[in-house]
Amino acid sequence: MILVLQRVTRAAVRVAGETVGEIGTGLLVLGCVEPADDENAVDEAARKTAEMRIFGDAEGRMNRDVREAGGAILAVSQFTLGADLSRGRRPGFEGAAKPEAAEPLFARYVAALRAYGVRVETGRFRAMMEVELVNDGPVTFHWRSKRPAEGGGQGR
Numbered sequence: 001m002i003l004v005l006q007r008v009t010r011a012a013v014r015v016a017g018e019t020v021g022e023i024g025t026g027l028l029v030l031g032c033v034e035p036a037d038d039e040n041a042v043d044e045a046a047r048k049t050a051e052m053r054i055f056g057d058a059e060g061r062m063n064r065d066v067r068e069a070g071g072a073i074l075a076v077s078q079f080t081l082g083a084d085l086s087r088g089r090r091p092g093f094e095g096a097a098k099p100e101a102a103e104p105l106f107a108r109y110v111a112a113l114r115a116y117g118v119r120v121e122t123g124r125f126r127a128m129m130e131v132e133l134v135n136d137g138p139v140t141f142h143w144r145s146k147r148p149a150e151g152g153g154q155g156r
Contacts, residue, residue, distance in 0.1 A: 001034060001041050001045040002032040002046075002142070005054070006030075006139070007136045009136055011131070013123040016136050021123055023072040023119075032082045035095070037121065038105075039105070042108050043132065048143060055069035056069075056131065070098075074123075075121070077091075077106045083096070
């Protein structure tokens with residue numbers, strides 16, 4: 001799974017002019033399920049998201065996770081994160097799981113975040129969305145789940 005985590009002071013997602021998800025302080029998470037992802041990869045992504053200490057403490061150090069900061073998460077599925085831009089001028093999307101596989105795994109990611117006690121809002125899977133955010137810092141991180149390397153070894 002590929003995640004882009006952005007610390008925000010506010011974020012919202014709209015579909016056809018209707019706000020379908022909105023948060024104040026917290027994280028905007030853009031997520032892409034990859035073809036090799038399974039329930040374990042998604043569960044690890046949720047744990048990492050919930051426990052990542054990227055919010056400031058009283059001294060301004062990044063020592064608090066989203067729950068400790070009293071924040072929420074706006075989780076938006078974004079298959080384009082899995083795009084391959086290495087060939088030609090048109091992206092290849094083989095790096096993103098097919099929607100039939102990705103949708104239930106992304107739903108599991110959201111459910112796992114909620115199980116960690118985080119308030120989670122979402123976009124709408126397979127919809128054309130408008131995402132608005134105010135990046136706090138700016139603080140933005142990119143994370144990718146580990147996958148077995150070719151030949152059976154451990155991933156990155």
